[in-house]
Amino acid sequence: MPASQLIDLLWEGMLETLYMTLWSAALAYLIGLPMGVLMVVTDREGLRPMKRLNAALGAFVNLARSIPFLILLIAVIPLTRAIVGRIVGSTATIVPLTLSAAPFIARLVESSLKEVDAGMVLAARAMGATPAQIIRKVLLTEARPSLLLGAAIAVTTILGYSAMAGFVGGGGLGDIAIRYGFYRYQRDTMLWTVALLVIVVQLFQEAGARAARRIDKRI
Amino acid sequence: MGVILELRGLSKRFGQGESVLEDVSLKIGEGEIFGLIGKSGAGKSTLARCVSYLEEPTAGGVVFAGREMGALSRGELYEARRSMGMVFQQFNLLMQRSVIGNVCFPMEISGWKRRAARERALKLLETVGLSDKADAYPSTLSGGQRQRVAIARAIALSPRILLCDEATSALDPETTRGILALLRELNQNMGITILVITHEMLVVESICHRVAILDRSRVVEVGDVREVFDHPKTEAAKALVAGDGQPDRARKLLRAVEAYRDKAGLAGISAEEVLRRAGIPID
Numbered sequence: 001m002p003a004s005q006l007i008d009l010l011w012e013g014m015l016e017t018l019y020m021t022l023w024s025a026a027l028a029y030l031i032g033l034p035m036g037v038l039m040v041v042t043d044r045e046g047l048r049p050m051k052r053l054n055a056a057l058g059a060f061v062n063l064a065r066s067i068p069f070l071i072l073l074i075a076v077i078p079l080t081r082a083i084v085g086r087i088v089g090s091t092a093t094i095v096p097l098t099l100s101a102a103p104f105i106a107r108l109v110e111s112s113l114k115e116v117d118a119g120m121v122l123a124a125r126a127m128g129a130t131p132a133q134i135i136r137k138v139l140l141t142e143a144r145p146s147l148l149l150g151a152a153i154a155v156t157t158i159l160g161y162s163a164m165a166g167f168v169g170g171g172g173l174g175d176i177a178i179r180y181g182f183y184r185y186q187r188d189t190m191l192w193t194v195a196l197l198v199i200v201v202q203l204f205q206e207a208g209a210r211a212a213r214r215i216d217k218r219i
Numbered sequence: 220m221g222v223i224l225e226l227r228g229l230s231k232r233f234g235q236g237e238s239v240l241e242d243v244s245l246k247i248g249e250g251e252i253f254g255l256i257g258k259s260g261a262g263k264s265t266l267a268r269c270v271s272y273l274e275e276p277t278a279g280g281v282v283f284a285g286r287e288m289g290a291l292s293r294g295e296l297y298e299a300r301r302s303m304g305m306v307f308q309q310f311n312l313l314m315q316r317s318v319i320g321n322v323c324f325p326m327e328i329s330g331w332k333r334r335a336a337r338e339r340a341l342k343l344l345e346t347v348g349l350s351d352k353a354d355a356y357p358s359t360l361s362g363g364q365r366q367r368v369a370i371a372r373a374i375a376l377s378p379r380i381l382l383c384d385e386a387t388s389a390l391d392p393e394t395t396r397g398i399l400a401l402l403r404e405l406n407q408n409m410g411i412t413i414l415v416i417t418h419e420m421l422v423v424e425s426i427c428h429r430v431a432i433l434d435r436s437r438v439v440e441v442g443d444v445r446e447v448f449d450h451p452k453t454e455a456a457k458a459l460v461a462g463d464g465q466p467d468r469a470r471k472l473l474r475a476v477e478a479y480r481d482k483a484g485l486a487g488i489s490a491e492e493v494l495r496r497a498g499i500p501i502d
């Protein structure tokens with residue numbers, strides 16, 4: 001394949017991959033962030049301990065996280081068809097990606113928020129802060145650097161899964177790798193694709209770590 | 220003297236464990252500096268938390284400013300807590316907020332306008348001697364400076380009482396003296412009632428008017444500081460006075476040096492420095 005054509009192909013694949021990954025990440029945070037907060041709040045040591053709800057959430061998250069991604073992808077095909085109208089291509093892939101990332105993100109958020117020093121929460125309670133104020137102004141704010149690091153992990157994980165989805169017609173770089181590299185024996189196209197995936201993952205991870213360090217006021 | 224805070228037969232146990240507080244009754248008068256002293260594990264921090272119902276007492280109750288805390292609705296409880304300031308051993312500042320952001324926090328959560336809150340915060344920082352640190356972050360401050368920020372934050376809403384739980388226990392002696400002087404100043408200038416919780420006798424001796432001794436979940440002695448420390452009645456009180464690590468004579472000497480220092484217009488200079496200047500070797 002001529003170089004210019006390869007570059008166009010890879011460029012398009014990368015845009016598709018980013019499109020899937022970032023939309024899935026955003027939607028998964030819409031579900032996973034409140035879930036993570038709820039898990040922390042209803043914890044035995046939380047602001048509003050609720051044993052049953054907390055146990056149910058934990059069990060649900062574990063269950064959802066133990067389903068292999070490719071099985072989830074196939075299992076949600078009816079849902080994907082209902083929402084997107086089709087089951088192949090990058091937009092369709094957003095549905096299973098979001099569903100598989102949300103519980104993972106809930107756990108990431110939970111662990112970030114649990115790192116916040118209990119003394120700060122106690123001080124805020126002593127000042128008459130309501131639970132909602134504590135969530136917004138203490139937990140989420142104090143955990144910001146850790147949440148950002150978690151987001152970098154979430155995005156790179158979703159990116160990896162999106163490549164997997166590519167193998168079954170999900171679009172993006174993974175799709176290109178399988179179509180050209182595997183079915184058409186264009187070994188170098190596949191290698192370039194994989195190299196590009198590696199670079200994008202590195203970039204996201206590094207950018208997340210840098211941003212986390214920059215906003216962290218604990219030095 | 221009106222009573223601002225009263226504990227009535229307060230008891231607390233966690234789950235099925237042993238009682239951490241057992242039938243504690245105390246009256247704290249408006250405008251006084253009241254000490255609560257006891258060994259580690261005696262239940263002091265638990266008592267501090269029960270006062271503002273951060274922990275729910277198992278039995279008995281708390282009357283604050285004439286109102287039964289246990290009878291308050293959630294909203295009223297948040298309101299009541301806003302008129303109690305609290306200061307902790309570990310400062311518990313918000314590390315991602317600047318100094319002024321920390322001082323503004325209580326005003327922010329009780330609906331103050333941003334401008335008004337910042338103005339008041341700047342005045343408070345002046346009061347605690349940290350005007351130049353408004354935009355610094357807590358991680359760049361020393362322990363003593365952090366505690367000053369925490370105190371500014373605790374008095375931001377002009378509380379009726381300030382609860383200090385081991386406020387100086389993480390600080391060196393020199394810094395401790397500074398913080399204690401600040402507390403005394405707040406008490407004298409603003410008339411704010413202070414409950415000083417500590418395991419250190421020196422803290423109680425230097426600023427408290429009255430003291431209660433908490434020993435294994437119970438208050439065993441209450442009275443004027445001099446009376447309790449000079450004529451301890453219970454075993455617990457005697458042990459505290461004897462085992463303070465500062466033998467009586469040394470403590471008297473230190474007090475004498477400090478009195479001399481203040482009279483000689485050397486306030487702000489450490490006792491060690493006074494002795495050094497007088498040519499008296501210490502080791």
Ligand SMILES: Nc1ncnc2c1ncn2[C@@H]1O[C@H](COP(=O)(O)OP(=O)(O)O)[C@@H](O)[C@H]1O
Binds near residue numbers: 236239258259262263
């Ligand atoms: N949340 C809790 N759950 C169980 N036990 C507790 C809890 N908080 C304190 N305790 C116990 O209560 C006792 C008194 O603790 P504390 O009030 O912190 O004492 P102090 O402040 O005087 O050192 C200790 O034995 C401690 O283990």
Ligand SMILES: [Mg+2]
Binds near residue numbers: 264
């Ligand atoms: Mg304690």
